[in-house]
Amino acid sequence: MLREIGSEFHIESEVSNKLDGNLNTTQKKYADYRYTRSGREAIGFILNEIVTSKKVALLPTYICKSMLQPFLNKGYSIEYFGIDENFNPNLKDIERALCKDPDVMLVIDWFGMSRNQDAVCLAKEHSKQLVILSDCTHSYFNDSMTFEPDFIVASLRKWFALPDGAVAINCKCNFENKLEFNDNVFYHHRKEAMRLKSNYINNREKALKTQYRKLLSEAEASIELDDRILGISPFSLSIINQMDFDYMKRKRRENFNILYNLIDKSLGMPIVNKMITENDCPFCFPIIVENNRDQIQEWLAENGIYCPVLWPLPDEVYLNYGISAYLSDNMLSIPCDQRYSADDMEYIAKTIKAFLGRKQHETTKINDSWS
Known part of the structure; x- marks a missing residue:
């Protein structure tokens, strides 16, 4: 029987929904954090916390569309800086972009590599008020960072079997805003799809694969049309607690x-x-x-x-x-x-x-x- 490796995680039917016990987190050393539904919502949640003067964001060019969208939704104009073949940020691009006095700079630890220290130092020399937002999705479980950002985001559902889940971290003080979970199509479709995939892995019925792939596609389409910023589902939070x-x-x-x-x-x-x-x-x-x-x-x-x-x-x-x-x-x-x-x-x-x-x-x- 052909094995399958990769694609979406699946959820075993015996996974429980225990909400008690100590919270299993790696971000306890930071000032404050919130669990969100998705990575893009973690970015949006943080942008709601930032006091801006010009609404200009400085972003790297090696970036997915979903990470760009929260900035556009908040009315930011975008300045870009390129990278070289080794994922080092282009410092000349950053110098030029800093002339626009950006409010926030996003850096990404691509594939767990920390190549942003020089870029962050250059940006902070230009303006102490510039907010550094670090996307650590690819490096979230590394033991250390080479610089101290103001905020961190990470999409946790990319790491293990969660229907939804990301984290927004405030490295230096407490968040002012709260988050709530509201029932949504994205969560329900992904949860059901991940259970169907578990059944498919066990019995290889082709109809199940068609069903769960359709649900996953519909889940992604639903979140594209949903501009709310929601908290993580209790079910996903319970899985994090048990990981x-x-x-x-x-x-x-x-x-x-x-x-x-x-x-x-x-x-x-x-x-x-x-x-x-x-x-x-x-x-x-x-x-x-x-x-x-x-x-x-x-x-x-x-x-x-x-x-x-x-x-x-x-x-x-x-x-x-x-x-x-x-x-x-x-x-x-x-x-x-x-x-x-x-x-x-x-x-x-x-x-x-x-x-x-x-x-x-x-x-x-x-x-x-x-x-």
């Missing part, structure tokens, strides 16, 4: 390092080009695949391995920033999360090796036809 974060971090480290050792570097170069230590927790195993990215993504999917692209860029960024466009066009995110074993990682590596063998065979046939 074994230490196990999750250990499994992700082990799986990443297995892939690092096994995946043929002639196919794609790892973006995080080092072994993961006990101080870090990988979000995924990202690689750059020139020329063959779409073909290998399709090949892996045919063999039950689903690798997303992080991220398709906003049109104005894609057309004007070549390096970010290159990264978006050639990056592939290989799953290495806690759902999977060493055998699963070896299966991924063997499947990629099989793709290389097929490509070499096709090249040989072409060369033979011309000889």
Whole structure:
């Protein structure tokens, strides 16, 4: 039976909804935090806390559309700074943008790498009042940061099986606003879809896969049309309370390092080009695949391995920033999360090796036809 690796998490039917007990958090060292429905709502919640003079935001070019939307919803004009092939922010872009006196600067720890220290220092030298908002979704379970932001956001539903859930953190003082959970289509559709996926994994009925994929698609469509900022559902919060974060971090480290050792570097170069230590927790195993990215993504999917692209860029960024466009066009995110074993990682590596063998065979046939 074909195994499946990647795509959405699933929720086992025996997961409970216990709301008692101590809150299982990693952000206790910060002044205050709120759990939101989604990452974009965590950004929106923080923007509601910021006192602005010009409503100008400074954002990196390697960014997904959903992260851009909260700024647009709040009436911000956007200034961009580019990055190089190693995800280092372009300091000259930042210097130019600082002339517009932005109110807030968003930085992102792409794939767990902290490359923003120089950019933040430069921005803070220009203005002590500039608010630094750090998206730590990819680095949330790392042990340390290289600079101190004013606020942090992280989408937690990308890390484990939650129907909804993100966190907004105030690093220096308390939030003024509160959040409430209200029933919503996004939460219900995703919760049901994740249960259906669990059933599908157990019995492989194709109709179940069609159903849960339809629900997931409808959930994403619903949140695109919903501009509310909601709190996390009690069900998702109860799952966070029961999570074994230490196990999750250990499994992700082990799986990443297995892939690092096994995946043929002639196919794609790892973006995080080092072994993961006990101080870090990988979000995924990202690689750059020139020329063959779409073909290998399709090949892996045919063999039950689903690798997303992080991220398709906003049109104005894609057309004007070549390096970010290159990264978006050639990056592939290989799953290495806690759902999977060493055998699963070896299966991924063997499947990629099989793709290389097929490509070499096709090249040989072409060369033979011309000889």
